Amino acid sequence: MAKRQKLNKGQQRRVRANHSKRLAKAGQPEPQLVADDWQQDQLGSAEAGVIVSRYGQHADVADQHGQLHRCHIRRTVESLVCGDKVIWRRAKEASEGPAGVIEAVNERHSLLSRPDYYDGIKPVAANIDQIFIVSSVLPSFSAQIIDRYLVACEDADIEPVIVLNKVDLLVDLEASERADIDAYLAAYEQLGYRVLRVSSRQQDGLSPLFNAMNNRVSVFVGQSGVGKSSLVNALLPDVEALTQQVSDNSGLGQHTTTVATRYALAAPFSSTAEAAIIDSPGIREFSLWHLDAERVAWCFIDFRPYLGRCKFRDCKHRDDPGCAIQQAVADNDIYAWRLANFHRIIDSMETQRPARADKKR
Numbered sequence: 001m002a003k004r005q006k007l008n009k010g011q012q013r014r015v016r017a018n019h020s021k022r023l024a025k026a027g028q029p030e031p032q033l034v035a036d037d038w039q040q041d042q043l044g045s046a047e048a049g050v051i052v053s054r055y056g057q058h059a060d061v062a063d064q065h066g067q068l069h070r071c072h073i074r075r076t077v078e079s080l081v082c083g084d085k086v087i088w089r090r091a092k093e094a095s096e097g098p099a100g101v102i103e104a105v106n107e108r109h110s111l112l113s114r115p116d117y118y119d120g121i122k123p124v125a126a127n128i129d130q131i132f133i134v135s136s137v138l139p140s141f142s143a144q145i146i147d148r149y150l151v152a153c154e155d156a157d158i159e160p161v162i163v164l165n166k167v168d169l170l171v172d173l174e175a176s177e178r179a180d181i182d183a184y185l186a187a188y189e190q191l192g193y194r195v196l197r198v199s200s201r202q203q204d205g206l207s208p209l210f211n212a213m214n215n216r217v218s219v220f221v222g223q224s225g226v227g228k229s230s231l232v233n234a235l236l237p238d239v240e241a242l243t244q245q246v247s248d249n250s251g252l253g254q255h256t257t258t259v260a261t262r263y264a265l266a267a268p269f270s271s272t273a274e275a276a277i278i279d280s281p282g283i284r285e286f287s288l289w290h291l292d293a294e295r296v297a298w299c300f301i302d303f304r305p306y307l308g309r310c311k312f313r314d315c316k317h318r319d320d321p322g323c324a325i326q327q328a329v330a331d332n333d334i335y336a337w338r339l340a341n342f343h344r345i346i347d348s349m350e351t352q353r354p355a356r357a358d359k360k361r
C-alpha cells in the first residue's frame with residue numbers, strides 16, 4: 001500500500017488500457033458505456049456524493065442522505081476510487097440499469113495506493129485522514145511491523161496513530177517483555193507519533209480512539225489477529241448495519257467484497273457526515289516494494305535531519321565510512337533498532353521485487 005501521488009494522464013491511460021486488455025483476455029467485452037449516451041434532459045441536476053465502492057465501469061455513490069446509488073462512470077472521468085468526492089446526476093426515470101451518472105471527481109487530499117503486478121501502482125482509496133496501525137501484546141509485539149506501516153503512512157502523507165490492543169494481556173508477560181513494549185511505545189511518542197493503549201475485549205481506553213475517529217475518514221491496518229475487527233466492533237457495535245448493500249434493482253449484479261469499501265459511521269457520529277472507515281483486503285495486505293531505498297530512508301522521520309550528510313551519495317547506511325546515520329546511532333540520536341528495521345525493510349524489498357517480476361512474465 002501507500003503512495004500519495006497524482007497519476008499523470010499517461011499513467012491513467014495505462015491503467016485503463018491494462019484493464020481493457022485484462023477484460024479482453026478473460027473473454028469479456030468491454031462494458032457498454034450506455035450512460036454516456038443519456039441526454040441531459042434524462043438526468044436530474046448535479047449532486048454531491050462520495051464513492052463507497054468502485055466496480056469497473058460502475059460505482060456505488062452515497063448521496064448526501066447516505067443513500068446508495070449504483071451509477072455509471074462517465075468516460076471522461078479519468079480515475080475513480082473508493083472515498084472520492086464526486087459530482088453525479090441521477091436518472092429522472094427509474095429503469096433497469098444504472099441509477100445515475102458520475103460526471104466529475106473533486107480534488108483529493110490523499111491517495112492510498114498499492115503495488116500491483118500489472119499496473120505498477122494501483123490507487124485503492126482516496127481522502128483518508130488517518131491510519132490506525134494496530135499491534136497487540138500477544139501473540140507478539142513487533143516494532144518492525146509498526147515501522148513498515150509507518151513508512152507507508154509517511155510515504156502517503158497520511159497521519160498514523162499507533163494502537164496497542166489487548167493491554168489486558170500485559171499482566172501475563174514477563175516484566176522484561178512489558179518493559180520492552182513500554183520502551184518502544186515511548187520511543188514512538190518521542191518521535192512525535194500518537195500512541196493509544198486499548199483493550200477491545202475489556203472496552204478499555206477506547207474513548208480517545210473513538211474521539212479521534214470523529215469527523216475523519218480512518219483506516220485500520222495491522223497483522224492478522226491483532227484485533228482490528230474486534231476493535232471496530234467494540235467501537236461500532238452496529239457496524240454490520242452500516243454496511244448496507246445497494247439494492248440490486250440495477251440489473252448490474254452483486255459484487256464481491258474484495259474491493260475497498262467506505263463505511264459511513266452513523267450515531268453517535270450522525271452530526272458529522274464525514275466520519276467513515278475505509279476497509280479492504282488490499283488496504284490491509286501490505287507491500288512496499290514500489291519504493292526505493294532513498295524514499296524509505298526519508299520515511300523514517302528520525303533520519304531526515306541526517307539525509308544527504310553521508311560521505312558517499314549512494315551510502316547504504318550500513319558500514320559505509322562517513323555515514324551520518326550510523327554516527328547519529330553512535331551518538332544516541334537515532335535508535336539502533338530503527339536503523340536495523342530500515343535495513344530489514346530494504347532487504348525484504350530486494351527479495352520481493354524479483355519474485356513479483358517473475359510472476360509478471
Ligand SMILES: Nc1nc2c(ncn2[C@@H]2O[C@H](COP(=O)(O)OP(=O)(O)OP(=O)(O)O)[C@@H](O)[C@H]2O)c(=O)[nH]1
Binds near residue numbers: 166169198224
Ligand atoms: N485478550 C484480548 N483478546 C482480544 C482483544 N481484542 C481481540 N482479541 C482476540 O484476538 C483474536 C483476533 O481478533 P480479530 O479481531 O479477529 O483480529 P483481526 O486483526 O481482525 O484479524 P484478521 O481478521 O485476521 O485481520 C480474537 O480471538 C479476539 O477475541 C483484546 O483486547 N484482548
Ligand SMILES: [Zn+2]
Binds near residue numbers: 317318322324326
Ligand atoms: Zn549513510
